[in-house]
Amino acid sequence: MSNTVQVPFETTLLVRDTCLCLHVQRAARALARRFDEALRPFGLTNGQFSLMMSLNRPMPASMGSVTALLAMDQTTLTAALKPLERRGWVNIVPNPKDRRARLLSLTPSGQAALAAAVPTWKLTHAALEERLPDGNGDRLRRDLAMLL
Amino acid sequence: MSNTVQVPFETTLLVRDTCLCLHVQRAARALARRFDEALRPFGLTNGQFSLMMSLNRPMPASMGSVTALLAMDQTTLTAALKPLERRGWVNIVPNPKDRRARLLSLTPSGQAALAAAVPTWKLTHAALEERLPDGNGDRLRRDLAMLL
DNA sequence: GACAAATACATTGATATCAATATTATTTAA
DNA sequence: TTAAATAATATTGATATCAATGTATTTGTC
Numbered sequence: 001m002s003n004t005v006q007v008p009f010e011t012t013l014l015v016r017d018t019c020l021c022l023h024v025q026r027a028a029r030a031l032a033r034r035f036d037e038a039l040r041p042f043g044l045t046n047g048q049f050s051l052m053m054s055l056n057r058p059m060p061a062s063m064g065s066v067t068a069l070l071a072m073d074q075t076t077l078t079a080a081l082k083p084l085e086r087r088g089w090v091n092i093v094p095n096p097k098d099r100r101a102r103l104l105s106l107t108p109s110g111q112a113a114l115a116a117a118v119p120t121w122k123l124t125h126a127a128l129e130e131r132l133p134d135g136n137g138d139r140l141r142r143d144l145a146m147l148l
Numbered sequence: 149m150s151n152t153v154q155v156p157f158e159t160t161l162l163v164r165d166t167c168l169c170l171h172v173q174r175a176a177r178a179l180a181r182r183f184d185e186a187l188r189p190f191g192l193t194n195g196q197f198s199l200m201m202s203l204n205r206p207m208p209a210s211m212g213s214v215t216a217l218l219a220m221d222q223t224t225l226t227a228a229l230k231p232l233e234r235r236g237w238v239n240i241v242p243n244p245k246d247r248r249a250r251l252l253s254l255t256p257s258g259q260a261a262l263a264a265a266v267p268t269w270k271l272t273h274a275a276l277e278e279r280l281p282d283g284n285g286d287r288l289r290r291d292l293a294m295l296l
Numbered sequence: 297g298a299c300a301a302a303t304a305c306a307t308t309g310a311t312a313t314c315a316a317t318a319t320t321a322t323t324t325a326a
Numbered sequence: 327t328t329a330a331a332t333a334a335t336a337t338t339g340a341t342a343t344c345a346a347t348g349t350a351t352t353t354g355t356c
Contacts, residue, residue: 004256005263012204015269016217020276020285021179022198026219027292028176031169033221033344040345047312050170056160063335069164071174073181073314078336080312100321100334108152115153121163128168131294137168140291144175146279181314188315195342211305221344226306228342248304248351 020147031128038124042117043087049121051080052106052114055090060103062095071148089113168295179276186272190265191235197269199228200254200262203238208251210243219296237261 015022035046044052054069055061067077081104084090089110095101106114129137163170183194192200202217203209215225229252232238237258243249254262277285 005260007201007204007259007263007266009204009206011266012201015198015201018285018289019198019269019273020288021183021194021273022218023289023292024172024176024179025195025198027295028172029221029343030219030296031172035169036344045311045344046169047173050163050167050173053155053160053163056155056157058157064333070170071178072312073177074335075315075337076313083311095334098322098334100319102335111155112153115155118155118159121167125167125169128295132291136291137166140168140288141166141171143280143284143288143291144171147175147276148178177313184314193314193341212303220342222305223307223345224343231341243304246304246352248349250305 024144024147034128035121035124038120039117042113042120044113044117047080048084049114049117051077052084052089052110055104055106056111056114060091060093060105063102063104066104084110172292172295182276183269183272186268187265190261190268192261192265195228196232197262197265199225200232200237200258203252203254204259204262208239208241208253211250211252214252232258 032046035049039046039049050070051066054066063074063077066072067074070077072080081090081092085092088107091103091105091107093103095103132140180194183197187194187197198218199214202214211222211225214220215222218225220228229238229240233240236255239251239253239255241251243251280288
């Protein structure tokens with residue numbers, strides 16, 4: 001008695017062609033590879049670039065504000081900060097107003113590392129945006145934001 | 149002599165508002181969380197669901213065809229297969245026609261696990277697609293494909 | 297047929313991701 | 327004014343991701 005439940009191949013094709021989660025993960029992997037490669041000479045991954053850029057503020061950031069901006073779990077941020085702190089690019093200090101909280105900021109060498117990478121980000125991003133017909137970059141960003 | 153190179157805050161705002169890599173990674177995290185939560189009762193993550201679905205073919209798949217479909221590094225696939233093989237959901241055998249290669253297929257219990265999750269995928273995906281105005285799902289998929 | 301090049305996959309090491317849980321500090325309610 | 331609830335972050339464990347590198351096999355060339 002083989003009571004195997006088969007998934008119809010049409011369902012496989014449906015998922016392959018329509019699943020927004022799959023399509024976004026796929027694009028995320030491809031873009032991560034592209035930006036990681038471009039940023040490698042600066043010792044940064046795409047995620048580290050985004051994280052450090054989000055710390056480039058007039059006032060130190062809280063962890064919560066960064067996780068909200070990056071749509072990232074708090075434990076992921078804790079882990080992601082470690083290699084950056086180890087390299088002396090990010091400062092993490094307790095907030096004197098609330099000793100549970102942390103204040104995150106770039107060190108001068110962190111600012112320098114980030115600044116060095118910005119021109120390459122601009123080039124890489126411009127090349128990417130060129131792949132989309134005029135104005136479709138904004139459209140894509142709006143569509144992606146609706147999925148959050 | 150403080151020769152610190154500052155990144156202008158306007159650049160930070162530019163990256164935050166325009167970087168397609170950041171926007172896609174952010175959406176990828178949010179969608180992964182949503183689908184992971186929905187699929188948790190079936191013991192599957194979003195990535196495992198996509199991977200197993202891509203193995204649901206009439207003939208066994210090669211690793212190369214799966215990495216191309218998922219836009220995933222080969223080493224990632226090797227790693228991702230391990231927990232699925234351990235659970236007895238996926239079979240990995242050498243290809244007799246080319247002993248370097250592997251033939252990947254779902255086991256009966258893997259097919260059953262996948263089949264059990266399909267209705268929840270449908271519900272979760274339908275709810276997601278509703279967030280986008282009519283037809284914009286197709287538009288978004290097309291735009292994402294242009295980034296690959 | 298021998299051998300160099302190319303191909304397919306595995307391993308290692310580092311970072312990324314999140315659930316579950318723990319710790320510490322603050323806030324709220326009795 | 328405490329004790330309970332809440333909040334902010336850290337730790338652990340599992341999977342995900344890819345670069346660098348290694349191994350086995352096949353292919354192409356002479």
